[in-house]
Amino acid sequence: MLLLIFGVVVLAAALAMAQSESPPALRVRPVLRILGIILIGLGLLTSCVKQIDAGFVGVKALFGKVQDDVLASGLHVINPLLEVRQIDVRTQNYTMSGIHDEGIKSGDDAIRVLTSDGLEVTIDLSVLYRVVPAESPRLLREIGMDYEDKIVRPITRTRIRDNSVYYEAVALYSTKRDEFQDRIFKTIDQDFKKRGLLLENLLVRNITLPASVKAVIEQKINAEQDAQKMQFVLLKERQEADRKRVEAQGISDYQRIISESLTERQLQYEQIQAMKELAKSPNAKVVVMPSKGGVPLILDAKQ
Numbered sequence: 001m002l003l004l005i006f007g008v009v010v011l012a013a014a015l016a017m018a019q020s021e022s023p024p025a026l027r028v029r030p031v032l033r034i035l036g037i038i039l040i041g042l043g044l045l046t047s048c049v050k051q052i053d054a055g056f057v058g059v060k061a062l063f064g065k066v067q068d069d070v071l072a073s074g075l076h077v078i079n080p081l082l083e084v085r086q087i088d089v090r091t092q093n094y095t096m097s098g099i100h101d102e103g104i105k106s107g108d109d110a111i112r113v114l115t116s117d118g119l120e121v122t123i124d125l126s127v128l129y130r131v132v133p134a135e136s137p138r139l140l141r142e143i144g145m146d147y148e149d150k151i152v153r154p155i156t157r158t159r160i161r162d163n164s165v166y167y168e169a170v171a172l173y174s175t176k177r178d179e180f181q182d183r184i185f186k187t188i189d190q191d192f193k194k195r196g197l198l199l200e201n202l203l204v205r206n207i208t209l210p211a212s213v214k215a216v217i218e219q220k221i222n223a224e225q226d227a228q229k230m231q232f233v234l235l236k237e238r239q240e241a242d243r244k245r246v247e248a249q250g251i252s253d254y255q256r257i258i259s260e261s262l263t264e265r266q267l268q269y270e271q272i273q274a275m276k277e278l279a280k281s282p283n284a285k286v287v288v289m290p291s292k293g294g295v296p297l298i299l300d301a302k303q
Helices: 002-019 023-048 133-142 147-164 169-173 177-193 211-261 264-279
Strands: 049-052 056-062 065-071 074-077 083-088 092-096 111-114 120-131 197-208 286-288 297-299
Touching: 023 049, 049 056, 049 083, 056 133, 065 133, 083 133, 092 147, 111 147, 120 133, 120 147, 120 169, 147 177, 147 197, 169 177, 177 197
Parallel strands: none
Antiparallel strands: 049 074, 056 065, 056 083, 092 120, 111 120, 120 197, 286 297
């Protein structure tokens, strides 16, 4: 467009010099005329050909009025009077985090919400969304190019605060986290669709509880771990008691069986066999067999 304007200015200057018959004007006038025609031609060529980059669509506007049809990526021949705005239709990430410089906004940009039990919980969130190509003219017409600040950020933060009041802080942190994420996804997705945006995913990155609640949870976890440890110790002791009981029962049964099977004659026979073994010993030379019921006497030859 600038080449076209500059060419018109140069051609107009050449025509203005047409009435002058001075030698310098006669020499410069043809050059300006040719230069003006060339610039106008280049300006028309560049104004009529528009390239749309990959991942973008072109939204056309004529004298401020946005047209409904869009230009896909590639080269297009258009009316040189049209103004074409390129809109990114790729997946975009809008992060709100309490960590410095991690989110879109510098500093602490986490979402602070109140739960059903009146506690303040801090949530870090990432919103994955994209512009619907066919809805980009309406988006530009009704909202403008700063749709992140006007739509994405305020709707997301508002819907999270609206839905967090249905959950307790501890449940939101643990058992109800997925349910909470699905719930806010549905509500935000409905609002985005009304404005030409498509919500692809909603990632609850971190939920931070108040320090007092954290301390209570840690105490509860420690108590549960101690209880589990005590149960293990009791189970081990119970198993050891059962083992000793079985062992004692076995010894008792053994002694009972032995006492019932031994007779007087069996004992005398075992005694005679023992005396024979002692007599064979090199240290025992004399074995005195006592009368019935007495204790045998062994005399060692070395004594």
